[in-house]
Amino acid sequence: MPFILPARTLSAEYNIDNSCRFDNNVHFTRTPSSDGNLRTFTFSWWCKVSSVNSERTTIYSAAPEDTGDDGSYIWIDDQLTIREYDGSTNKLDIVTNRIFRDPSAWYHIVVAVDTTQGTASNRIKIYVNGAQETSLGTATYPDQNYDYNHTNKAQLQRIGRNNNSYNYPFNGYIAEFHFIDGSQKSASDFGEYDTDSGIWKPKQLGGSYGTNGYKLEFKQTGTSADASGKGADTSGNGHHWDDHNTTVTSIVTDSPTNNFATFNPLQASLPTNAIRQGLENGLLKSWTSSNDNSADYRQWSSIAIPHTNKWFVETYWSRNSNDHTKGRIGILAYHDDITHGVVLKGDMGKIVNGSASSYASGSMAYGDIFGALYDLPNNQVTFYSNGTSLGAISWTPNANYIYYHVVYADSQSLEFYGNFGNPIQTISSGNTDPEGFGNFEHSTNNGYALCTKNLGEYG
Numbered sequence: 001m002p003f004i005l006p007a008r009t010l011s012a013e014y015n016i017d018n019s020c021r022f023d024n025n026v027h028f029t030r031t032p033s034s035d036g037n038l039r040t041f042t043f044s045w046w047c048k049v050s051s052v053n054s055e056r057t058t059i060y061s062a063a064p065e066d067t068g069d070d071g072s073y074i075w076i077d078d079q080l081t082i083r084e085y086d087g088s089t090n091k092l093d094i095v096t097n098r099i100f101r102d103p104s105a106w107y108h109i110v111v112a113v114d115t116t117q118g119t120a121s122n123r124i125k126i127y128v129n130g131a132q133e134t135s136l137g138t139a140t141y142p143d144q145n146y147d148y149n150h151t152n153k154a155q156l157q158r159i160g161r162n163n164n165s166y167n168y169p170f171n172g173y174i175a176e177f178h179f180i181d182g183s184q185k186s187a188s189d190f191g192e193y194d195t196d197s198g199i200w201k202p203k204q205l206g207g208s209y210g211t212n213g214y215k216l217e218f219k220q221t222g223t224s225a226d227a228s229g230k231g232a233d234t235s236g237n238g239h240h241w242d243d244h245n246t247t248v249t250s251i252v253t254d255s256p257t258n259n260f261a262t263f264n265p266l267q268a269s270l271p272t273n274a275i276r277q278g279l280e281n282g283l284l285k286s287w288t289s290s291n292d293n294s295a296d297y298r299q300w301s302s303i304a305i306p307h308t309n310k311w312f313v314e315t316y317w318s319r320n321s322n323d324h325t326k327g328r329i330g331i332l333a334y335h336d337d338i339t340h341g342v343v344l345k346g347d348m349g350k351i352v353n354g355s356a357s358s359y360a361s362g363s364m365a366y367g368d369i370f371g372a373l374y375d376l377p378n379n380q381v382t383f384y385s386n387g388t389s390l391g392a393i394s395w396t397p398n399a400n401y402i403y404y405h406v407v408y409a410d411s412q413s414l415e416f417y418g419n420f421g422n423p424i425q426t427i428s429s430g431n432t433d434p435e436g437f438g439n440f441e442h443s444t445n446n447g448y449a450l451c452t453k454n455l456g457e458y459g
Contacts, residue, residue, distance in 0.1 A: 014203050016046065016255045019074055020218040020281040021176035021422070023050070023286050025167060026162030028216070028231045028241040036152040036212035039145065042185040043074065043111040044178040049172040050283050052101045052265050054078050057170045058095075058123060063163040071163045072150035073113060074172075081125060081138060082111055086149055094124055095138035102168070103264060103283055104302040106175070106249045106256040108191055108200060114184035115146040127187035130200040152181060152212055159216070159241070173282060173427035175216055175255050176202065181210030183223040202256055214239040220406045252282075252422040252452075258437070261303035261313075261405075261420040261450035267334070268299050281424040283348055285318070286407065287415045298408040300421070303450045305403045306459035307325055310375045312433065312447025313405045314440055316425055318389065319415035320366040327364045331381060340357065341403060342381040342395050345410075352395050359383075360390040371440075372405065373447045386441035405450075421449035 008282040020026070021253065021343040043060065051057050056077040063071030072084045078101060084427050100107060110127040120141040120152050129171045134287035151157075162168040178190065209215065215235035215274045223243065229243030230251055243250075254260040262283035279286055279299065286299045289364060305311050306318040323346075327329035330351075339354035350359035364370070371384035381393045389419060407416055417424050423439025435457070438449035 011090055011149070014201070015257045016175050016202055016217075017257075018218045018251055018253060019046070019048075019173040019292075020246070021173055021250050021254075021424075022160050022170045023281045023344055024245055025161060025169045026243075027158055027169065028069075028243050028244045029156060030214075030220045030225070030231075030239060030241040031157050032154050032212045032239070034154050036181040036210065038147040038152055039113075039115045039245045040179070040184055041152055041210075042180040042183060044107050044109070044176075044185070044190045044205075044387065045181075046106050047076075047173040048173040048243055048254070049076060049100055050262075050265075050279070051076075052103055058158070058160065058162045058167045058168045058170070060157070060175070061158055061161065061163040062153065062155055062157045065163065066158050068164060070150075070185070072148060073162070075162075078132075080109065080126065080128075082126070084142070084148060084150060088359075090140055090379045091146065092124065092142040093138050093140040094126065094136060096126060096133050096167055097135040098128060099136045100342065102264065102265070103172075103262065105261070106259055108187070108202070108256065110185065110187045110190060112186065113144050115144060115148075118144065120144075125184070125186075126348075130191055131192060132148050132187070133315050139216075153425075164236075171250070171280075171282075174253055176215070177431055178205060178215050179209070179213050180189060181212040183207070183210065198333050201350070206395050209235040211237075211288045212239065213237055214241075216241065216444050221251055237321060248426060249424055250424075253437070254282075254422050257272045257453075258439075259452040260422055263299040263407075263418055264302040267302075281417070282422075284418050284422075284424050285415070285421075286384045286418075287319075298406050299407040299418070300334065301450065302356075303404060303420075303455070305376065305399065305450075306351075306455065307376045307399060308372060308375065309458040310445075312374075312440070312444040313372050313450065314418040314419040314423075314442070314443075315372070315407050316419065317366050317368050317370075317414065318417050318425070322364060322412055322414055324364040324368075324414065327414055327416070328406075328408045328410055329370055329372055329383070330406060331372070331403050332406050333398070334404055340401060341405075341406075342393055342396065344372075344390075348390070352391055352393060356422075359393070360385070369441050371445075373440055373445050374403075374405070375447075376403070382441060382445070384445070389445075398434040400411045422449060
């Protein structure tokens with residue numbers, strides 16, 4: 001089941017405020033003006049993955065443009081792979097046994113290189129959430145004093161996709177991407193364990209970034225490779241990156257120090273007759289179809305609805321096709337049928353613990369935004385149609401049950417966006433929750449966004 005408090009999330013003295021949402025081939029590029037240190041350097045980044053299968057998704061690549069398989073690569077396809085390939089051989093190839101398959105968690109990864117080291121295993125060190133990875137499925141280390149042929153060279157560098165026509169784009173979120181030229185750092189340079197919880201958390205990096213070093217915080221929203229661009233370098237070196245295929249909603253506040261809910265692909269209810277079911281755009285867009293449209297397609301929030309305080313979520317019906325009266329939004333006990341929870345039907349009826357009845361007039365339609373306010377301590381659920389309350393529904397939740405926000409279609413194929421505070425559609429008005437978190441089209445009506453800072457305070 002999804003974590004109520006996802007891993008690696010904590011309010012911290014040092015906060016990471018933003019990340020970039022990578023989807024639809026979003027990526028960043030830069031070509032250094034000269035070679036840097038080709039033997040010693042360090043990568044560090046935080047990421048939350050959206051792909052949870054064996055599909056390759058590229059974190060970083062470097063090579064002259066479209067040179068086949070030649071190049072330097074860092075990718076995740078369940079495991080983490082570090083590779084440099086030239087001609088017909090892998091000059092180095094390191095693959096972890098660790099699986100990166102929790103879409104609700106932020107991972108901190110450090111790749112620290114120093115090929116001058118006499119011990120082969122010291123030439124490339126990988127750290128995940130503060131611990132060095134020593135269990136490796138493949139461990140082909142570079143020769144001593146090996147000069148990288150692509151990383152830190154005056155060649156095209158990419159974050160978020162491959163260097164060749166295969167692309168292999170990254171799907172998910174990346175925050176605080178560091179590159180330190182000339183130093184082999186350790187995980188403790190970038191983070192530390194919280195003394196109370198034991199959770200790994202970020203800290204400020206000290207020292208120089210070196211000649212070609214950079215730090216991308218993804219704080220800006222501009223479209224140029226400068227200090228106001230999405231790929232702005234905040235290390236002080238001014239090595240700004242060009243952004244590609246980004247939108248106004250690519251920069252988000254989902255971060256390692258305030259982790260927001262998404263939908264969870266590991267918990268999606270996929271019917272046996274489905275031929276297509278998916279989550280895109282940082283696990284916030286769902287599209288489904290089946291052989292005969294006879295099954296439900298349920299997407300569950302990655303964070304449970306707490307039994308304390310009020311919690312707010314928006315749903316946007318995003319495709320102008322099929323019958324939206326078959327849409328369903330609500331709160332259910334995990335992977336149960338509709339006998340434990342409250343569901344709003346597309347014809348504006350309601351289902352409470354399996355019992356259907358009338359609720360409001362009208363019907364769901366393409367372009368509508370429906371809000372859901374879950375007030376479990378007061379035994380109430382209220383739905384909103386484009387900001388207008390449809391009325392409070394009385395319902396007594398079971399204190400022993402874990403409930404989740406769920407969106408699905410009854411015997412129909414529909415497309416929808418979930419907004420837990422970082423929307424993928426453009427928001428025209430801009431509303432936050434009572435703590436100032438999230439970005440919603442309509443008022444949250446004093447409901448809190450499902451994010452870990454709120455959970456720590458109110459959940």
